[in-house]
Every structure is written in structure tokens, then in C-alpha cells.
Amino acid sequence: MNAALTRIGAGARWLLWALREASGENRYARYAARARATGGEDARILTRAEFERHRIAEQEADPRGNFRCC
Numbered sequence: 001m002n003a004a005l006t007r008i009g010a011g012a013r014w015l016l017w018a019l020r021e022a023s024g025e026n027r028y029a030r031y032a033a034r035a036r037a038t039g040g041e042d043a044r045i046l047t048r049a050e051f052e053r054h055r056i057a058e059q060e061a062d063p064r065g066n067f068r069c070c
Contacts, residue, residue: 027051028048
């Protein structure tokens with residue numbers, strides 16, 4: 001019984017990870033972790049809203065990447 005619950009828990013964690021990756025939810029977490037690791041103690045880390053605004057502005061500014069018709 002305990003082994004079955006462990007496998008179910010592992011499957012649920014994997015599913016949650018896959019959904020967060022597919023939806024882009026993990027982008028900010030990866031950015032913040034990298035900024036903390038490379039920026040030192042005085043590094044300014046963007047808020048979630050600032051990060052999303054910056055990411056969307058870059059996406060809209062580049063006509064080649066992430067093509068969207070509308």
C-alpha cells in the first residue's frame with residue numbers, strides 16, 4: 001500500500017511539473033533562481049509583474065520569434 005501511494009505521489013508531482021512547464025508558469029521561477037545565483041546579494045530581481053511585462057515586450061518587439069497573427 002505504501003509503495004502504491006509513493007508512486008501515485010511521484011506521478012502527481014511529475015504531472016504538476018509538466019503542466020507548469022507547458023503553461024510557462026516556471027519561467028519566472030527559473031529567472032529568479034538564476035538571478036539570485038549570479039547576481040549576488042545586491043542584485044535587483046524583477047517582480048513577477050515586471051518580469052511578465054518585460055517578457056511580453058521582448059516577444060512583441062521581435063517579428064521573427066513566437067509568431068502570432070492576432
